[in-house]
Amino acid sequence: MKTVGIIAEYNPFHNGHQYHIEEALRKTDSDAAVVLMSGDFVQRGTPAIAPKHLRAKAALSGGAALVLELPVLFACGSAELFARGAVSIFNNLGCISSLCFGSECGDIQKLAHISRILSEEPEAYRQILQDELRKGRPFPQARQTALCAYSGDSSLAQILSSPNNTLGIEYLKALHYLKSPIEPFTISRQESGYHDTALCETFSSATAIRNQLLNPDPMQNVFEPVTAQLPSASLDLLRKNYRFSLPVTQDDFSLLLKYRLLLETSTSLTSYLDVSEDLANRIINRRKDFATWSSFCDLLKTRELTYTRISRALLHILLGIKKDTFRHDPPFCFTADSTTISCEAQKEQSALYARVLGFQKKDAQILKEIKQHANIPLITKLADTKALTCAAQTLLNLDIFASDLYESVITERFGTPFKNEYQKQLQII
Helix, strand or coil, X not given: CCEEEEEECCCCCCHHHHHHHHHHXXXXXXXXXXXXXXXXXXXXXXXXXXXXXXXXXXXXXXXXXXXXXXXXXXXXXXHHHHHHHHHHHHHHHCCCCEEEEEECCCCHHHHHHHHHHHHHCCHHHHHHHHHHHHCCCCHHHHHHHHHHHHHCCCCHHHHHCCHHHHHHHHHHXXXXXXXXXXXXXXXXXXXXXXXXXXXCCCCCCHHHHHHHHHCCCCCCCCCHHHHHHCCHHHHHHHHHHECCCECCCHHHHHHXXXXXXXXXXXXXXXXXXXXXXXHHHHHHHHHHHCCCHHHHHHHHCCXXXXXXXXXXXXXXXXXXXXXXXXXXXXXXXXXXCCEEEEECCCCCCCCCCEEEEEECHHHCHHHHHHHHHCCCCEXXXXXXXXXXXXXXXXXXXXXXXXXXXXXXHHHHHHCCCCCCHHHCCCEEC
16 A cells, blocks of 8 residues: 655645645555644644644545544744654654645755755855854854855745745655665645735635634624635534534643743743743733733744744743753653653653554555564553553643643633543544
8 A cells, every 4th residue: 555644734634635635646656645644733832723632633544544643842943943853753664655745835855955965064164154153144044044144045035934845855864864765755835824814715724714713704604704714524524523622722721831831031041942041031020911822922922033933932832842842852751731751762752652543444445555664662552551661652642631621622712521632432434
């Protein structure tokens, strides 16, 4: 069986996502698509609008054969960490033939050219980059300038300024770093851009769809504006679970976050991933003005510190994700609250297991192939994790904590019964 891998968030699953699955299967001539999806928290540093099992079911209905969960350590990390963790899972499964991602560029050769420069960092490129950083340029701007100057191609700056291009380049860098045999492909985004807030005719961005669901017109049904933007199965799932388990926003976690911030000092905050000394001081100095998560991000942002970077840092504080989690060299050190667990892990920051969220019955053969070829455990039942190493169990515990926290907010907001992570069933269609 020839299998293509797709890395996604599906926040929520829309027409563009279904098109991506269909095109990925066609372009790679694959028999099935395996999706690696962020869980209850996503890379922008916010909770997903809907629970992961619901989004996984929408993906299966949209053509995915198998949906795996990207561990929260990687799912809410920087683009580099997000890509490294995701690609490492596919690489360790041993049966993924290709990786297909969306991009604004749509040119795999040009993206691969950029990724090689950024991976190998030739001396001339590195020197220009350092010169730009010494001038006080933000890293993204310095990297764009250095890349254009080194390559002599000014069009590369535009490519690096687009979010899906940037993430695609990180996937290619990860494949290069891991010396993976997985073949990369890319598909051009249709109609809308990643950050577009207005709905398009057919292929609207997830941002635009979320905005409609979170800010509905009181004079019409909340789903009426997005009916044409979502596959019918995804639309039905959202409708059935509306005001029962969705929508969820970052501001639903405001009180929990404020509690965590009140426990910290400017020194302790710098131990968390993505929290610089400057950001730590800003958090402490403005903590008294905290009202909501989103307004606090607006309050803290500067020209160098974007809203997304700040929100991601605050999420790391809430979940207890510290910088030692991503130490490049063994031993792998993970710190959660006051407990530090040290254990050996792979040097390349790879995920140490693959957890199944759901699959299609007709494609159950994929599970057998993974079990036969993978060099990491495949988790189908949380209660059956005896094969996990100390490091893997620690990372899985963080996934469980993050999802139980998310479920607690759902329970509080919508008055629904609490179901812990062990009670949730695989999605099988």
